[in-house]
Amino acid sequence: MFAEKAPSNAQEWSVSDLAGALKRTLEDAFGHVRLRGEVSGYRGPHSSGHAYFCLKDQNARIDAVIWKGAFSKLKIRPEEGMEVIATGRITTFPGSSKYQIVVESLEPAGIGALMALLEERRRKLNAEGLFAPERKRRLPFLPQVVGVVTSPTGAVIRDILHRLEDRFPRRVLVWPVRVQGETCAAEVAAAIRGFNALEPGGRIPRPDVLIVARGGGSIEDLWGFNEEIVVRAAAESAIPLVSAVGHETDTTLIDHAADMRAPTPTGAAEMVVPVRVELMAAVNDLSRRHVEASLRLVDRRRSDLRATARALPSAEALFSPKRQRLDLAATKLGPALMGNARRSENRLKEAYSRLVRYSPVSRLAAMRAKLDAVGPRPYNAVCRSVVLKNETLKQVGERLVVSREALLRAERTRIVQMNEVMKSLAERLDPAIKGQMTRKAKQLDAVSKLFDSLSYKSVLKRGFALVRDAEGRPLNSAEAVHDGQALVLEFADGKADATGGRIGTRPRPAKPRVLVAEEQGALF
Structure with missing residues (x-):
């Protein structure tokens, strides 16, 4: 008899209960953390919208996941090798x-990482090709409406409005946005x-030029203007766009x-409109020069006209040679x-x-005389030719009748001979067909017995079973079975459902595999 094992006081856990307890303990002990590491194994968002990757340093690594909702709100996207x-x-x-x-939020680890990401x-x-010089367009000389994308409460918009008022007052449309923070890039784009979607001539006028403006700040403050969505929106803009982000030493991707x-928001206002006083002075100067040039041109044309009039001959000198030529021609016209x-x-x-x-009457008389000389000779020749043709046709008809009778007799004889040959062949063909069918039936019997002996169903009758997965594909090894996988067992008398469970091996995560196996190889 075997000795009975003493009962233990240790609590008995199910796998699910233990996993849940570990999950609660870990979440209670750490909660929210800030973790610094290098992105590894990032391949972009999954088809579900979630992102999976690892964070690692020189000694360890941890799996990371960003759910779809948090991924769309990130200021920066993870990239392979980024710290x-x-x-x-x-x-x-x-x-x-x-x-x-x-992961709920993500930021670069230090200025160096930001600059590397920016580059x-x-x-x-x-x-x-978004920064190509040939894509750049000239600004309109005097826009009617100026669109400004900036914060409505900062000093930037006041500087722009004040500079426009000093130089050349224009109508200004302000689209209020946040110029830093997580939503900055999306709002600016x-x-x-x-502004580009406004219809020309609509209720809200469409700007002729856009200014994207912000005051100076650190690289983190200006980072929204380095986002790809803002750069692409600026490159796609059909309205000429001026970038006035930061001070002269600050450079962002929207500038390219x-x-x-x-260099500054005030400088942007100076670029989009000219100085009204200078324009008026230039117009007055051009007007004065135009009047003086017109007076000088009139005086020169008048002098030229007087000189040309003095050089022209008199009317008498112009017409006297022509009149003399006309009289001479009239004298010669009558005799000619x-x-x-x-x-x-x-x-x-x-x-x-x-x-x-060559008159028709004389030609007809000559032809009539020739016709009378010929007389009835052509008619007689035609009659003789018709008689000869009739005799020839009669002789040909008689020969054709004789030939037809001989041909019919020969054909009847050939048909009788062929009938006799067909009867002889029919008598030999019937036994040959019956013998051939007997041999084929025996061969079919032998093949049917061989098929029954080789079929996997005969193996099933001996107590074996065929294992298939839920899609009906045969499984021929234990490696092909996953824990908890639905299986179909086919026996000789029917099929049964089962659930996969491997004996003697560690559980491993289910992973889809494509298996190709012959039905006979999947038997056990």
Whole structure:
């Protein structure tokens, strides 16, 4: 007899209860943490919208996940090899017995990382041609409406309005946005696209030029203007755009995509409109010069007209040679007309004499005389030819009748011979067909028995079973079975459902696999 094992006082846990207890303990102990590390294994967001990757340093690594809702709100997107500071909560994933951080916000780890990210983004957008000089457009000389994208409460908008008022008052439309923070980039991009979406001549006038403005600040403060969404919106703008972000030493990516960069917001206002007083002085100066030039031109034309009038000949000098040529031509016209009439009369007489010789009446008389000389000879020749043709046709008909009778007799004889040959062949063909069918039936019997002996169903009758997955594909090894996988067992007398469970091995996470196996190889 075996000795009975003494009962233990240790609490008995189920796997699910233990996993839940570990999850609660870890979340209560750490809660929200800020974690610094290098992004590893990032391949972009999953088809579900979630992002999965790892954070690592020189000694350890931790799995990280960003849910779809938090991913769309991130100020920066994770990139492979980027050093970041992730803020989130530590939790576990009971399905695979591992812990992970659920990231809620992400920021670069220091200025160096920001500059590296900025340079990488600049190279990417430049390669797409968004910064190409040939895309830049000239600003309108005197816009009717100026659109400004900036904060409505800062000093920037007041500086712009004051400078426009001093130089050349224009109508200004302000699209209020946040100029720093998490929503800055989305609001600025929406403002640029919103101004471009206005219809010309609509209730709200469409600006002729746009100014995107913000005061100076650190690189973190200006980071919203380095976001890809803002740069693409500036490059797509159909309205000429002036970038006035920061001071003269501050440079952001929107400066490269804009049609013009201003060192300050005040400088942007000076770029988009000219000075009204200077324009008025220039117009007055041009008007004075135009009047003086017109007076000088009139005086020069008057002098030229007087000189030309003195050089022109008199009317008598112009018409006297023409009048003399007309008198000479009138003197020669009468004799020339008489000579021409005589020459035309002579040509007409010659033509008449030629026509008389070739008249139709004389030609018809000559042809009638020739026809009378021929007489009835052609008619007699035709009659003789018809008689000869009739005799020839009769002889040919008689020969055809004789030939037809001989041909019919020969054909009847050939048909009788062929009938006899067909009867002989029919008598031999019937036994041959019956023998062939007997041999084929025996061969079919042998193949059917061989098929039954090789079929996997005969193996099932001996107590074996065929294992398939839920899609009906055969499984031929234990490696192909996942924990908890639905299985279909086929026996000789029917099928049964089962759930996969491997014996003697560690549980491993279910992972879809594509298996191709022959049905006979999946038997056990």
